[in-house]
Amino acid sequence: MCNSVVSTRTRTAIVTGASGGIGSAIAAMLHEEGFALTLVGRDPDKLAAVAAAISAMPGQPVHYLAGSLAEEAFLDRIVDDHAGRYGAVDLLVNNAGVAGNRAVGDITADFLDEQLAVNVRAVILLTSKCLPMLKEAVRQHKSAQVVNIASNAGKRGEATLSSYSATKFAVVGFTESLHDELSTAGIKATAICPGLVDTRMADDYRDSVGSDEMIAPGDVAEVIRMTTRVSRSCVVPEVVLLRPIEWLQPPGA
Numbered sequence: 001m002c003n004s005v006v007s008t009r010t011r012t013a014i015v016t017g018a019s020g021g022i023g024s025a026i027a028a029m030l031h032e033e034g035f036a037l038t039l040v041g042r043d044p045d046k047l048a049a050v051a052a053a054i055s056a057m058p059g060q061p062v063h064y065l066a067g068s069l070a071e072e073a074f075l076d077r078i079v080d081d082h083a084g085r086y087g088a089v090d091l092l093v094n095n096a097g098v099a100g101n102r103a104v105g106d107i108t109a110d111f112l113d114e115q116l117a118v119n120v121r122a123v124i125l126l127t128s129k130c131l132p133m134l135k136e137a138v139r140q141h142k143s144a145q146v147v148n149i150a151s152n153a154g155k156r157g158e159a160t161l162s163s164y165s166a167t168k169f170a171v172v173g174f175t176e177s178l179h180d181e182l183s184t185a186g187i188k189a190t191a192i193c194p195g196l197v198d199t200r201m202a203d204d205y206r207d208s209v210g211s212d213e214m215i216a217p218g219d220v221a222e223v224i225r226m227t228t229r230v231s232r233s234c235v236v237p238e239v240v241l242l243r244p245i246e247w248l249q250p251p252g253a
């Protein structure tokens with residue numbers, strides 16, 4: 001972690017789920033793009049390693065906060081910490097998520113509650129709590145952004161992914177509502193809906209799908225890079241990323 005004061009011209013971002021997988025790829029890309037960063041995850045050691053690797057490259061400061069997004073007090077801590085340091089957030093990336101395959105009859109309250117808490121409740125609450133900082137970024141830089149990592153399961157339901165899919169449909173719906181409510185105030189909202197990505201979350205599929213057949217975490221980061229580079233007047237509301245085999249019509253359809 002490094003300490004420094006950034007000028008009001010420097011853009012800043014909060015990235016949740018930044019301790020590995022897609023989140024650490026997004027964080028590295030945003031560091032390259034010149035953002036000062038607050039990285040969020042549960043595991044402090046993994047976060048420290050990601051922050052150290054990113055900070056080894058020249059750029060703006062990288063801070064991290066470890067805790068559970070399922071706890072509202074931790075959401076407040078993220079906002080207070082980032083606000084105290086920067087006063088504004090140009091980009092909030094709600095990336096953290098939990099998955100798990102279960103047939104409908106095997107879904108328990110614990111299994112469902114964790115997915116709802118991390119994939120939906122934290123996304124909505126953290127965005128809501130960040131709104132004053134997003135508005136301050138619009139005041140300073142005329143634009144701000146919220147990027148929510150949904151899933152292709154947030155566009156089409158899949159067997160054994162019903163609860164996960166329901167949470168990701170919620171993320172897509174929340175993102176569409178954000179656009180309707182905030183786009184004319186300068187706050188852009190984007191939902192990213194990837195198919196299978198080569199991270200720890202894909203481990204259950206490794207017997208049948210090779211790493212080289214999965215979407216790379218860096219692919220998701222590149223799409224977000226694009227959304228940060230388009231002009232202020234251009235909103236990218238949703239991007240679906242698929243592997244060649246996903247969403248194919250059945251033979252003869």
Ligand SMILES: NC(=O)c1ccc[n+]([C@@H]2O[C@H](COP(=O)([O-])OP(=O)(O)OC[C@H]3O[C@@H](n4cnc5c(N)ncnc54)[C@H](OP(=O)(O)O)[C@@H]3O)[C@@H](O)[C@H]2O)c1
Nearest residue numbers: 017019021022041042043068069096097151196197199201
């Ligand atoms: N991999 C895929 O195939 C795929 C496809 C489509 C969409 N997605 C979505 O992409 C996002 C990133 O997933 P990933 O593939 O990078 O998975 P991952 O490698 O398992 O990373 C998940 C991240 O979320 C964090 N996290 C989980 N629960 C948390 C909690 N209660 N509080 C704080 N942080 C928490 C983890 O932190 P710790 O490591 O510290 O626990 C980790 O940083 C998720 O929203 C996922 O649903 C993934």
